Amino acid sequence: MTDWRKIAYNALVSRALDDVEEETNRNRNSVPREHLVLYQFSARGHDVAQSILGSFINGPHDAAGAYYRSRPLLLAVGLSIEDALASPLGRTGGFSDGRDIGVVCNLPGVSAPTVLPMSGDVGSQYTPAAGWAQSIIYHRDTLKDATHKGAMAVALGGDASVATSGFWSALTMATTLKLPMLFYIEDNGLGISVKGDMQTPGSDIAKNLASFGNLFLRNGDGTNPAESEKLLGEVVKHVRSGAGPALIRLTVPRLSSHSGPDNQKGYRTDAEIAADAARDPLPKLRAHLVPGIISEKDWKALEGEVARDVGVALQGARARPAPTAEKIKRFVYAESPEAGDTTAMGGLSAKEIAALGGTETATEEGEMLRFADAVRRALRTELERNPKVVVFGEDVGVKGGVHLVTEGLQKKFGRERVFDTSLSEEGIIGRAVGMAIGGLMPVTEIQFRKYADPATEQLNNCGTMRWRTANRFAAPIVVRMPGGFGKDVGDPWHSLSAEVIFAHAIGWQVAMPSNSADAVGLLRAAMRSSNPSIFFEHRSLLMTSDGSARYPGDDFIVPFGKAKTLREGNEITVVTWGAMVHRCVPAAEQFGDKVELIDLRTIAPWDRNAVLESVMKTGRVLIVHEDTLTAGFGAEIAATIARETFWSLDAPVDRLAVEDVPMPYHENLLSAVLPNVTTIVERIDALLSV
Ligand SMILES: Cc1ncc(C[n+]2csc(CCOP(=O)(O)OP(=O)(O)O)c2C)c(N)n1
Known part of the structure; x- marks a missing residue:
């Protein structure tokens, strides 16, 4: 049974959030900067259909790949109103603790739907959603976890996103593998300013995909609540049944500019803007529900509830502290549990x-x-x-x-x-x-x-x-x-x-x-x-x-960031990695105990200590790599050595690498550009004589 009251509440909340943000931003000269939303993307016009979609995304293993206009969907699947407001303000907590723009959201699902971490790149949401869909099948059939039966992934995207490689890549995966995946295309006829006929001929992706194999299609009016609900019901039923993917295109109006700074000048006429305004789905939702499904009085009460809840959330959001800088370097990499890492969603536990x-x-x-x-x-x-x-x-x-x-x-x-x-x-x-x-x-x-x-x-x-x-x-x-x-x-x-x-x-x-x-x-x-x-x-x-x-054994592990000293020496350090090791070994052998040879094994992280300690002992260093010289990783190592061991150096820090040309085909050319035993020996010799 469709919970229309919940859908209406959600759409009204989304509209109220856009109102608050747009109103505040309009008064930007009289409002303190910390109350401005620097990336305001209104969902106005997309909100009703997304709220209906949200009512279908309810399984514990469902996930959505979404984009910057997807806030109504997030609210529908569990995002708190306070987080929805606080994140665009850059406040602590929420999706990113003030690190990312508030329209790039995420929502980990614990026994509830997940919204995969969004990105700023249009189209990048599709392939991870396909991966989630494939993982549903893996959990269900290979790991025999029956709780994944009927689960699905949905990817939301605008009409311009159907021109991206991510869209086509995911469509290929979903249809060839019959993945439980729904493509939800909310077609407002515009990218930023470019019209839909530049993204797909005739501006209708569903029509153009009519002959695509293994794809169940629906195409309809996203401002018509009854039609949207019916069509969404059909595609969701298809996907959950295990029959394969589906794509639904719903046409919606874009009732605001593309984003805050865009004034629509030059690409949209007043008549076009007015025509879209007349298609506002919110009055249509009200007309669909009142008085048959929700009484006049109840609708009023609903509006009151939304105003109250958004007001309370706004106060809470604005009262949240701004982030402070001391944590900014945390979580580039995983931290150990002892460092207070609460495990992120993803990967092995x-x-x-x-x-x-x-x-x-x-x-x-x-x-x-x-x-x-x-x-x-x-x-x-x-x-x-x-x-x-x-x-x-x-x-x-x-x-x-x-x-x-x-x-x-x-x-x-x-x-x-x-x-x-x-x-x-x-x-x-x-x-x-x-x-x-x-x-x-x-x-x-x-x-x-x-x-x-x-x-x-x-x-x-x-x-x-x-x-x-x-x-x-x-x-x-x-x-x-x-x-x-x-x-x-x-x-x-x-x-x-x-x-x-x-x-x-x-x-x-x-x-x-x-x-x-x-x-x-x-x-x-x-x-x-x-x-x-x-x-x-x-x-x-x-x-x-x-x-x-x-073979070092079935349990053998080499930790990242731990170099191996292949040969000890006193007068020069040679740092290398990968295949170049096999050219440096015979070169180093020619110098007896003069050369200390280090195989870095990993370059991120790299073993700074091993290199710096060695250079402090030898006073000379040659870095040998195959990647081209300019801004190659040797430059990073050289800069570190120069900074940290300056007073221990007896010769310039030197690098030997492929000069800045692409790798050639013929053997003569190849051997001319690659460092080899002779050139390595020459360079070591030259440094030893400084
Ligand atoms: C890969 C990439 N290219 C360009 C942009 C800049 N950009 C942001 S939104 C947008 C238009 C997208 O339109 P659409 O997919 O139809 O969604 P809508 O905004 O209409 O909801 C563009 C070109 C981007 N974010 N990512």
């Missing part, structure tokens, strides 16, 4: 991680394994002992990956746990984010480093999630990523290194193992971490036996 155990001591006499075999073995043992691990990427399933690292794993663990994906890196990472928030441990494969580029938005948003939500959400995923030069071959696409991008991306851990044993330990550490991790698999190590080492 502290108890689950503790139960998995782990040791930093390698077993003795393990068999020699090549790099790819070691990674496969680590994946296999973790898949065996942790039912929440899922491994996926392009060609990862049947083929076992183009580098054959996952060969045989699908056969052993089944298609639910090790699977191929559609060709969309944004889809792979966004889906992993949704799955991690849903409690799983996704281990993704990006086929080659360069092909992580399309996923940049999802990677960045994943990294900042814990901080942005003030520790309410986190998505600890693992991204395996082969890259770097191959055996006697390179090129600008398959041989990119560019690891510095991920060290610069906030919130990520970055592993750059140089050998099989470290690979096993670091991958295992990543799969038990509460932070997202990039795991770099160097192509030359995958293609040769350069990185072969003894």
